[in-house]
Amino acid sequence: MIQWKRAMIAMMLAAALAATTACAAAPASNESTSETAGVSSASSTAQSTGEQESVSESASASESTQTANIGFFTAETLDGEAVDETIFSGHTLTVVNVWATFCGWCVDEMPILSALNDEYAEKGVQVVGIVNDTIAADGSEDPEQVALAKDIVAQGNATYTQLKLSDDLIQLGFASLPAVPATFFFDGNGNLVGQGFLGAKNESQWRETFDTYLKMAEEQMGESAA
Structure with missing residues (x-):
């Protein structure tokens, strides 16, 4: 029953993504993490034209997205601290940013997300990163990838919580x-808020995104409490 529910949530998360500028889900070669790896042709076009889906369009499209609760899960931070679904409690909005060590776009926006995490903390917003390439081909944790992720986080001045992949995640x-980066939004009850998206944003776009989804989360939690 739990696995079925998680499969349904995974499908809903995938369906709730809008693409902008992102890196492919795996690096095409051993490229430096300071460079954009595996950029898809569609992403390259969006990059060259400067076109990005507006937050208002994303929010509008999300109205038809069924609300899903992430449910029970356990994971660890990059430093090995235990985390579970209660990470959402006490926050109106949690911005979950999924990234990978090979993705230059992911690294570039870390300082922005870190600054906004601090700025919006008093409004009940937190950012949580999930690095999704810390697992080796045999399913075990790759210590070299974890170490690389830690180095990238330090270089990107990302002071917000960073999670490693777990079986539950x-x-x-x-x-x-x-593709990555991929971003999802959850309210304080662990319910999905609106529509997630694939791709990186600049500071002004992120700020607009935080404001829009915070309002949506407040309305959603107000409705659930009524």
């Missing part, structure tokens, strides 16, 4: 996204 679909 894999079952929820965070390891099988079509």
